[in-house]
Amino acid sequence: MNTPSTTVSLHDFGNFLRDIWYFGLPSADLKPKQFKAKVILGEPILFGRTSDGTPFALRNLCPHRGIPLHYGHFEGDEVICPYHGWRFNRHGQCTLIPSLTSDSDVDPKQFGVLSYPVREAQGNLWIYMPAKDRQAPEPALEVPLVPGFSATTQPQxxxxxxxxxxxxxxxxxxxxxxxxxxxxxxxxxxxxxxxxxxxxxxxxxxxxxxxxxxxxxxxxxxxxxxxxxxxxxxxxxxxxxxxxxxxxxxxxxxxxxxxxxxxxxxxxxxxxxxxxxxxxxxxxxxxxxxxxxxxxxxxxxxxxxxxxxxxxxxxxxxxxxxxxxxxxxxxxxxxxxxxxxxxxxxxxxxxxxxxxx
Ligand code: FES
Ligand SMILES: [Fe+2]
The missing domain is CATH 3.90.380.10 (Naphthalene 1,2-dioxygenase Alpha Subunit; Chain A, domain 1)
Incomplete structure (x- = not known):
């Protein structure tokens, strides 16, 4: 720290931090029953909001054939893939595979899509980016807040x-x-x-x-x-x-x-x-x-x-x-x-x- 100068190179920029909250999008940009597709840290993310206003974030790739889920639509509070109609709830769990016969022993639940913890405060939606391809538990870390304004404040x-x-x-x-x-x-x-x-x-x-x-x-x-x-x-x-x-x-x-x-x-x-x-x-x-x-x-x-x-x-x-x-x-x-x-x-x-x- 006391040396007059330090030399760094672009390689020192290194990897992005994981297991930390990143800003996702302004709350106002995501209305109930809407999707917003984004790429964060090189990962395709689908932000969504259920009819009761609960925000969620999923890996924006269908686990069946990899189509981005934002091309699909909401039915009830579930995301329907546009290709073969697989349905996913806000936790990323597959709840229905339409092509399965009634006596099939395939359990849709085994085909989940990764879900990311999200939190909303002061009109901002934050997303927790875990170590690559890992399903994160609910993080103990708090999201950043601006001082002097309540959690429900909306930005001007x-x-x-x-x-x-x-x-x-x-x-x-x-x-x-x-x-x-x-x-x-x-x-x-x-x-x-x-x-x-x-x-x-x-x-x-x-x-x-x-x-x-x-x-x-x-x-x-x-x-x-x-x-x-x-x-x-x-x-x-x-x-x-x-x-x-x-x-x-x-x-x-x-x-x-x-x-x-x-x-x-x-x-x-x-x-x-x-x-x-x-x-x-x-x-x-x-x-x-x-x-x-x-x-x-x-x-x-x-x-x-x-x-x-x-x-x-x-x-x-x-x-x-x-x-x-x-x-x-x-x-x-x-x-x-x-x-x-x-x-x-x-x-x-x-x-x-x-x-x-
Ligand atoms: S690609 Fe999504 S259901 Fe087949
Ligand atoms: Fe500047």
């Missing part, structure tokens, strides 16, 4: 992006303070290329680390509209969760970023906004393009970086400005090790002040 706004890069690459971009003046130097954000000395305290927090809550000294345009004496806190958490909370004297504005790998080369980013400012809702159509452009600036730089990473160059992490990226790798490695060894995760990160310009 959601935006989605597909980043052309590996999860690690994209997540590190969002914990990297040194790119902001160069990548986000638009007139409405800050003055391009103008550098200020900064010192921020970081503490360990569940499955990650947190930039300790502190007053904003130099207010950006966006912070001016929040008014009062704004303070900010940023939580980073495995596997790719960033929660920025801005507090003013009376109100809270929370910006949640979730990263879910589609595969090694593509990562879905969802920005989810929660706030308590009553007057902010009517401004949504005005502010949405700015929020989108801000993330698109990151997307464009990550796309360019991916061009270079295709050659697998060694990468350099320097001290202070890149320490958060180093912590991320350490925390990720420890999580994988703890799972492998069947023990509690021990956060390797220690409270530290980082300085950069």
């Amino acid at each position: 706004a959601v935006q989605k992006f597909i980043f052309p890069g590996h999860l690690d690459q994209v997540f590190i971009n969002f914990m990297d303070p040194a790119h902001a003046p160069f990548v986000h130097g638009a007139w409405w954000w800050r003055t391009r290329g103008k550098l200020f000395e900064k010192a921020k305290t970081f503490d360990p927090s569940p499955y990650g680390f947190t930039m300790r809550r502190h007053p904003l000294l130099r207010k950006s345009w966006a912070h001016h509209i929040l008014g009062g004496h704004p303070e900010v806190e940023i939580i980073y958490r495995l596997p790719g969760i960033r929660i920025e909370t801005n507090y003013t004297d009376r109100h809270t504005f929370c910006f949640l970023i979730t990263l879910t790998p589609i595969n090694e080369h593509q990562t879905e980013l969802t920005s989810i906004f929660y706030w308590t400012f009553p007057w902010l809702a009517p401004l949504k159509p005005l502010l949405a393009p700015f929020a989108r452009e801000f993330i698109n600036q990151d997307l464009r730089i990550v796309a360019k970086q991916s061009e270079g990473l295709a050659y697998n160059p060694p990468l350099t992490l320097i001290k202070e400005a890149d320490n958060q990226a180093k912590w991320y790798y350490q925390i990720k490695r420890e999580y994988a090790k703890a799972i492998q060894e069947g023990r509690e995760f021990v956060n390797p990160m220690k409270t530290q002040v980082l300085r950069w310009r």
Whole structure:
């Protein structure tokens, strides 16, 4: 940690963490009796919701001949495969094979499809990705929550992006303070290329680390509209969760970023906004393009970086400005090790002040 720089390579991006919750989709995107097909960590997933609103997730492949189940339909609360009509309940259990004769000794129940634990909170649907091809028991791990909002809160706004890069690459971009003046130097954000000395305290927090809550000294345009004496806190958490909370004297504005790998080369980013400012809702159509452009600036730089990473160059992490990226790798490695060894995760990160310009 005290060496001036560390060299890593694309290979260090390594495998995705398993036995952990990933963001699946916004709750509002899945109505009762609807399917949503997605690819997560390279696995085809079928999200569904029964008529009483219970969400579920199954491997999106029929165990008979492999057709994706989202081409089928709901009958009652069961999924019907479009090819030969096999039926599956929300636990993935096959309940009927239409071609079987009444005296057949074949038991449909033996042809299940893998089901994934799902949980819903704050308008987000999370999916637990177990070690490959393993049916996961109900996980003890909690899903990530944004602070200061109840479990039944719904987000005020959601935006989605597909980043052309590996999860690690994209997540590190969002914990990297040194790119902001160069990548986000638009007139409405800050003055391009103008550098200020900064010192921020970081503490360990569940499955990650947190930039300790502190007053904003130099207010950006966006912070001016929040008014009062704004303070900010940023939580980073495995596997790719960033929660920025801005507090003013009376109100809270929370910006949640979730990263879910589609595969090694593509990562879905969802920005989810929660706030308590009553007057902010009517401004949504005005502010949405700015929020989108801000993330698109990151997307464009990550796309360019991916061009270079295709050659697998060694990468350099320097001290202070890149320490958060180093912590991320350490925390990720420890999580994988703890799972492998069947023990509690021990956060390797220690409270530290980082300085950069
Ligand atoms: S492929 Fe699904 S029932 Fe045959
Ligand atoms: Fe950025």
